[in-house]
Amino acid sequence: MTMAGEAEWGAARMRRGGVLVRLLLAALLFGALAWGLRSLAAERLARRECRRHLEQIYAALELYEAEKGRLPDLAFYPEDAFNDDGSLRVFLARRGFDPDLAVCPGTPAAVRRRGLSYVWNVEMNGARLARGRRKWLLTEISAMSPDVPAPHMGHYFVLYSDGTIESAREAPPGLLEKDG
Helix, strand or coil, rough: CCCCHHHHHHHHHHHHHHHHHHHHHHHHHEEEEEHHHHHHHHHHHHHHHHHHHHHHHHHHHHHHHHCCCCCCCCCHHHHCCCCCCCCHHHHHHHHHCHHHHHHCCCCCCHHHCCCEEEEHHHHHHCCCCCCCCCCEEEEEEEHHHCCCCCCCCEEEEEEEECEEEECCCCCCCHHHHHCC
16 A cells, blocks of 8 residues: 555544544433433422422311311421321321322432421411411421432422412521421
8 A cells, every 4th residue: 555545544544533433422412411301301390299299288288277277286397207196297198198298209218218308387286277478387308408408409399378389499487496
């Protein structure tokens, strides 16, 4: 092979190598994009499910109030969410609701295993649902600590006594004083 032939052969080989590198980069880019879209879709689903859980919890509280004339006496965060009488989870099960509503789908697995991912505002024990003056009823336990990542892209949900659900970055008023 002549030197010119070797140069052409080497140039063709380099072009093929460049094409392969570009194809590999494109595949990596598409893979990263697909992974990002999948993660975003999973987050949106978890947010939607968490809201649905809070809507169902509110419905259970409304039914209880209609029957008893007041809200139930629940624990801020019970020691044993599966068995304590003051547990939101136990309350839901006794009212015929799915007890798994007491766990946000976006919550880390370690918290999900505890069976409860929301904290209850004990100031609402025995109170009535405030139609005009709203107070927070429930929020996600991640609101208790700035060191624990919020389950919804830096936000957590708060359920209020008027049935509204808001996404927040800060704890509801008085929450952090509850733990003593």
